[in-house]
Amino acid sequence: MPLYEFTCEQCGATFEELVAAGLDGLGVTCPECGSEEVEKLVSRFASGGPSAGRGGSGSCAPGSGRFT
Numbered sequence: 001m002p003l004y005e006f007t008c009e010q011c012g013a014t015f016e017e018l019v020a021a022g023l024d025g026l027g028v029t030c031p032e033c034g035s036e037e038v039e040k041l042v043s044r045f046a047s048g049g050p051s052a053g054r055g056g057s058g059s060c061a062p063g064s065g066r067f068t
């Protein structure tokens with residue numbers, strides 16, 4: 001069974017759940033608040049990872065004198 005990641009629309013908690021193919025998250029409840037208002041996240045790469053794409057710009061400004 002594939003492991004899907006869900007997010008709770010009630011408390012905002014995210015959790016992973018093993019879901020049988022075809023059920024599409026039916027019967028999945030939030031482990032935090034027990035709500036059934038959960039949304040399946042399509043991609044596991046969409047959240048939980050470090051914020052990429054930031055940083056690197058401005059750290060090495062060319063032509064700017066840092067002396068005085």
Ligand SMILES: [Zn+2]
Nearest residue numbers: 008011030033
């Ligand atoms: Zn919840």
